[in-house]
Amino acid sequence: MNLPDGFTHNAPAALPLEVVTRAGYADWHSAQPAPVQLWADAQGFDGSAGTALVLPAADGDIAGAVLGVEDLLDPAAYGHAPFALPARDWSLSTSLDPAQRAALELGWGLGSYRFTRYKAPLRAPAQLLVATADDETFGLLAACTRVRDMVNTPTEDMGPDHLEAIAREIGARHGAQVEAIAGDALLERNFPAIHAVGRASHRAPRLIALHWGDESHPQLVLVGKGVCFDSGGLDIKPADGMRNMKKDMGGAAHAIALAELVMARGLPVRLSLLVAAVENSIGPDAFRPGEVIATRAGISVEIDNTDAEGRVVLCDALAHAGELSPDLIIDFATLTGAARIALGPDLPALFANDDAVAQAWLDAGNTHRDPLWRMPLWRPYLRYLTSNIADIANSGSKMAGAVNAALYLERFVPAGTSWAHLDVYAWNDAARPGRPAGGEALGLRSAYAMLKARYPG
Structure with missing residues (x-):
């Protein structure tokens, strides 16, 4: 099937994307290398709902990103992602169960939506890599x-x-x-x-x-x-x-x-x-x-x-x-x-x-x-x-x-x-x-x- 805006099947250079809740933020933070901990602290990131943090690479490029969400089963929790993140290809690196993954994909698609019949959008959404397009979710x-x-x-x-x-x-x-x-x-x-x-x-x-x-x-x-x-x-x-x-x-x-x-x-x-x-x-x-x-x-x-x-x-x-x-x-x-x-x-x-x-x-x-x-x-x-x-x-x-x-x-x-x-x-x-x-x-x-x-x- 043709993928809607915000998704890709082919992204060999996709950047890793993590998902964290505020309740789980302390565990995520402690598992990160010291530079990432310092960067997150400097940005005031704490995994709050509706937030996103881009992680820098040593060469000045982007190393990855992390999304803050509240309810992992709520598609709306992920709706900010496509335009909060740079318009790059992203691959989920956090382990989510099938229902959570479906919520992420649905929320990502709804967040990518723009009505374009009469006006071109100002920018493209970030692209989420999907290995297969779940028929029901899509x-x-x-x-x-x-x-x-x-x-x-x-x-x-x-x-x-x-x-x-x-x-x-x-x-x-x-x-x-x-x-x-x-x-x-x-x-x-x-x-x-x-x-x-x-x-x-x-x-x-x-x-x-x-x-x-x-x-x-x-x-x-x-x-x-x-x-x-x-x-x-x-x-x-x-x-x-x-x-x-x-x-x-x-x-x-x-x-x-x-x-x-x-x-x-x-x-x-x-x-x-x-x-x-x-x-x-x-x-x-x-x-x-x-x-x-x-x-x-x-x-x-x-x-x-x-x-x-x-x-x-x-x-x-x-x-x-x-x-x-x-x-x-x-x-x-x-x-x-x-x-x-x-x-x-x-x-x-x-x-x-x-x-x-x-x-x-x-x-x-x-x-x-x-x-x-x-x-x-x-x-x-x-x-x-x-x-x-x-x-x-x-x-x-x-x-x-x-x-x-x-x-x-x-x-x-x-x-x-x-x-x-x-x-x-x-x-x-x-x-x-x-x-x-x-x-x-x-x-x-x-x-x-x-x-x-x-x-x-």
């Missing part, structure tokens, strides 16, 4: 960078038609069937809510459906919110709230990347990927506050706020997902600012109607250092979605916004169907080592780990 890296690339791409190059093209390309590569129901065909095929939200845009709204796998395997349905730009509609967002709304298709990016990973790794499932792809625009045909719209499930929805559009497009996709007799439905959506207020940008909010599914995902998050936090489906709060003229309102209260949105979605999931919903930010507001500003995959690796355990090969 598959996870590809999935995470897929999300980053998609979310970082402006809407002019990542509209509903582009999401469809990506799904078709992935589907063709893995032998999947892909269909897109677009424009007025959404009305003919009974997806009226998706149509209502996207009808004002010059780019047709659509439901993108990918199907793959053996009919005898359990049905897994992944659903993604693909609002490629969210102006807020007639309830228009202020400028600062609209600035980064190219990322409102982050849920679709997660669902697409996870579907690609499931197919590439050959999980024994019958996979369906459903992406509701729209642009929430302002125009003569924009849906309006106070309108009552139809949905695929036959549940009428009063539009309290056109800026609560993600749940409206998702409700048709979830209703269709339920028609497929699924073993499990998972949806990903950049759904509410309330989730970010509650949990911050790094911790996605998990809602689930199945305790076993929720616990399995939480456990996978802890094991793989890709955490999320479970929030309650507190059904008494359905009172906040009461409509006087329709079955349900799409919004209505500033109280418990993330919970209300999840409760709205749950209304469209058939009773008895296992379902999990991840309200994910999909974004880094500021650059940190291994986490450049812009699009981010959150909860994706743990979702895959959970599915791998649920559907063993």
Whole structure:
């Protein structure tokens, strides 16, 4: 396979790279020659997390380097390495177990990432020598960078038609069937809510459906919110709230990347990927506050706020997902600012109607250092979605916004169907080592780990 940025198979002059924790620093220090001890002391290096120390050779060149990390199993612990070290070839000289080595390689790849579609990077990352490319580790890296690339791409190059093209390309590569129901065909095929939200845009709204796998395997349905730009509609967002709304298709990016990973790794499932792809625009045909719209499930929805559009497009996709007799439905959506207020940008909010599914995902998050936090489906709060003229309102209260949105979605999931919903930010507001500003995959690796355990090969 072609190696991503930051890796090499051929590095005869690779420099030795050691890894040390602060807890193990004293042992490492005492094992070094006196000049190295003096050099480390002079630099104030103590193995603290996120640090790196280049070791000098007698001839003035570089003899090697040492990384300070905190958690050897956390990919983020290594994210600083590719740009903290000189852009040379490096070979790991510290003995790590397979899980730690996988974390290093994944973290190195995530730390090497730069979005280069429109701007060349200032420098190349340091290169890590890998004897063999572990398929699963590099598959996870590809999935995470897929999300980053998609979310970082402006809407002019990542509209509903582009999401469809990506799904078709992935589907063709893995032998999947892909269909897109677009424009007025959404009305003919009974997806009226998706149509209502996207009808004002010059780019047709659509439901993108990918199907793959053996009919005898359990049905897994992944659903993604693909609002490629969210102006807020007639309830228009202020400028600062609209600035980064190219990322409102982050849920679709997660669902697409996870579907690609499931197919590439050959999980024994019958996979369906459903992406509701729209642009929430302002125009003569924009849906309006106070309108009552139809949905695929036959549940009428009063539009309290056109800026609560993600749940409206998702409700048709979830209703269709339920028609497929699924073993499990998972949806990903950049759904509410309330989730970010509650949990911050790094911790996605998990809602689930199945305790076993929720616990399995939480456990996978802890094991793989890709955490999320479970929030309650507190059904008494359905009172906040009461409509006087329709079955349900799409919004209505500033109280418990993330919970209300999840409760709205749950209304469209058939009773008895296992379902999990991840309200994910999909974004880094500021650059940190291994986490450049812009699009981010959150909860994706743990979702895959959970599915791998649920559907063993």
